[in-house]
Amino acid sequence: MQWLADLGRQGRELIESLGRSGQFLAGFLLGVPNARVGFPLLVKQLYFVGVLSLAIIVVSGLFIGMVLGLQGYTILSDYGSESAIGQMIALTLVRELGPVVTALLFAGRAGSALTAEIGLMKATEQLSSLEMMGVDPLRRVVAPRFWAGFLAMPVLAAIFSVVGIWGGMLVGVEWLGVFEGSFWGNMQSSVSFTSDVLNGVIKSVVFGFVCAWIAVYQGYDCVPTSAGISSATTKTVVFSSLAVLGLDFVLTAVMFGDF
């Protein structure tokens, strides 16, 4: 019967953790922001979370777009439909790979860094010292990082998709010789702003919220030791990735499912 007790304990711990993370989220979302103090902090974090993630996003987007171009050409040319390659690349990127891969890369690069930074601030008593100075660490440390992640994700996903499409064009048009007019023309006629682009943006907004929440919560709630920070950083990447993939299925079913 030990397994039943263990299962119950783990279930209770999971619910406790969810409750704590909800309280934590409300703690900094419900506060009235102070623009004079908050805006410079947000800009600084946008730089760390967004601008410094650009390199990995651009390079990944470029190669994924190029691979899509190659694979798409190989498959579509069997049916004599290689002119639809632009449509295929754009829909794949805008609907799926843009938001999902950006979120996975974001969790690995920026999410883990946020967790480690907040965790280390906790371990070195910087968060406690803020509290003792009468400064709420949720608003000073956590909120700017959360909002920066939340705002940066849709922009990064858009950049990823744009660069990916350009990479696909490089391979499809410049290298494999697909007619440029049909590449862009098919794309223009088949990609809808509302049902494709906007749904992709909604996905990246949801992923941004979830990834930033997981990252700051894991840092704030970690055991303040080196092992605790290491474990929290790992949890950020694992939980964010699983949440993104799971939510992607749900969102895709809601947005594109034809039931």
Next chain:
Amino acid sequence: MSDTTDSFSEPYIELTDVVFSRDDRRIFDGVSLKIPRGRITAIMGPSGTGKTTLLRLIGGQLKPDSGSIILAGESVPDLKRKSLYQLREKMGMLFQSGALFTDLSVFENVAFPIRVHTRLPEDMIRDIVLMKLEAVGLRGARDLMPAQLSGGMTRRVALARSIALDPELIMYDEPFAGQDPIAMGVLVKLIRDLNHSMGMTSVLVSHDVPESLSICHHACIVSDGRIIGEGTPDELRNHPSAKVQQFLKGHPDGPVPFHYPAANAGNDWGIDGGGG
């Protein structure tokens, strides 16, 4: 330092029957303590007895299971978040690690609480920060980053930061731990001078007996969740409790045993009838 019985008539902090547990372990079991205004109070005791926890209870970072904590006439555990943060503006705390913000220079660390809580012009902030750094002897280190400071310098910068807003209360968490004799002497001098010149109520948590007793007006020893001895330094030195004497004189064995409680030694070594 000598006594100060008069000061006991006006406690700045008053703990009454404070009970606090963590993870089913009872840390404090009915602690009552009065900390006089404007004096240095040393809270001493063996490692792991909850001295730092006591500071966190006073600062409202932890809530007791029961009992009252009154600070400057306000019940700390009952304060709402906003009122608690306002009360903390009257407090300074020197953390054991210093807890400097690693992405800010020494100057910016000291300026931090001033920038957050006031809207003073930049030239006035500069003057205040340099005065505070001068007080701890580190005006010349204003442009250094925390990673470039020694342990003693880190604590002095942290001390300058904690007095930046001229608090009524300053709490020192193990200020002497891990310091070389010169750094320790500097910190002892600074704590004494700051208390003397600014009249702050100071609470000093430490297990460094000679240094603490040399500067405090009032001291207490915490052990096993209770206060086992309290009074002026001279009163403590002559305290009848064997446990207090063991702590003050650093005897390796006594009421606090050398051996951690263990099962019968014979069982561990496989000796029949072995004694424990």
